[in-house]
Amino acid sequence: MAKRRLTERQRERIGAIQERRRKKLEQHADQALSEVSETAPREGKVITRHGQNLIVSDGTEHYTHCLSRQNIGQVVCGDRVVWQSTDDGQGVVTAVLPRDTALIRPNFSGEARALAANISQIVIVLAPEPPPSQYLVDQYLVAAEQIGVTTLIALNKRDLMDQTAIDSFEQQFGHYEKIGYPVIEISAKFEHGLDPLIERLNNQTSILVGQSGVGKSSLIMALLPDIDIQIGRLSEASGMGCHTTSATTLYDLPSGGHLIDSPGVRSFRLGELAPEALAQGFIEFRDFLGHCKFSNCSHQQEPSCALKEAVEQGKIHPQRLSNYLHMLQGLNPSH
Structure with missing residues (x-):
């Protein structure tokens, strides 16, 4: 079903509501800032953000509930910030330090919004059910290439698959490893079944992405034996109980590194992107871009198209070119 587009009046009304919320938050933050201690x-x-509320870690196991100054821009999970204590034992975030990376996607009104900051790795979690989508995988891969982070494809629930299912999966997704994206098979049901994932999470700040039902929550529970303790610290700092777990949250991994769980990445779509940048997001295209007979080649019907010839020669998987053309059409509806 096509998504309902917002009318201009609806956009204006939403914008007005957001502006009122911003002013109200700014008043709260300014009042808190006036109570900053010496x-x-x-x-x-930033460990998590829930509406106006930020939970900030000082590098120890101590978390502080903070508000944010409005003039510092949007603050998200993973941001490195400058903050000051207030007399009531809470705090105010006064600045956001430069981000190394940020995973961006458009919100419901089409505005680019960061989901998480300073990640170093995207883990795309697939499973036998729901059927894995090559198109969704390619969207994540383009996003990862745009921000310059490594990517891992993890087939979860390996225990539910017989050899026929494994062969089918490898036929569909085996080409990703050939072009440089590692693919691992994992299962929490097998002894040491998560070792391939744990090894690649070490010393990384990783975010798990994937469709609803692929087992992300179960993976997080298995990877974080002290998750109840970490959630307890979050709840105590925020005073909001378990509601903090419905927001994008950063957890400490026992083997080193961090793991971000975000309910906002069960579906994904690319934001504004130049066609050239989209093409660069398909890493195996790079050797062939600019070598078509026509400079404005659409890579569909034109003769001597370098990308189509690469597909015929087995250097580009046909589904990758098809997905690229579909994404390109989304960027340029009149294309």
Whole structure:
């Protein structure tokens, strides 16, 4: 079913509501800032954000509930920030430090919004059910290439698959490993079944992405034996109980590194992207771009198209070219 487009009046009404919320939050933050104690500003990391509320870690197991100054822009999970304590034992975030990376996607009104900041790895989780989508995988891969992070494709629930199912999966997704994206098979049901994933999470700040039902929540429970303790610290700091777990949240991994769980990445779509940038997001295309007979080649019907010739020669998987053309059509509806 096609998504309902917002009318201009609806966009204006939503914008007005958001502006009122921003002003109200700014008043709260300004009031809190007036109560800042004499302690010096310190650096921290945003563990989670829930509406107006931020939970900030100072690098220890201590979390602080903070508000944010409005003039510093949007603050998201994973951001490194400068904050100051207030007299009531809470805090105010006064600055956001430069981000290394940010995973961006458009919100319901089409505005680009960061989901998480300073990630170093995207883990695309697939499973036998729901049937894995090559198109969704390619969207994630393009996004990863745009921000310059590594990507891992993890087939979860391997225990539910017989050899026929494995052969079918490898036929559909085996080409990703050939072009440089590692593919691993994992299962929490097997002894050491998660070892291939744990090894690749070490010393990384990873975000798990994938369709609803692929087992992300179960993976997080298995990877974080102390998750109840971490959630307890979040709840105590926020005063909001378990509601904090419905927001994008950063957890500490016992083997080193961090794991971000985001309910906002069960579906995904690319934001504004130049056609040239989209093409660069398909890494195996790069050797062939610019070598078509026509400079404005659409890579569909034109003769001597370098991308189509690469497909015929087995250097580009046909589904990858098909997905690229579909995404290109989305960027340029009149194309």
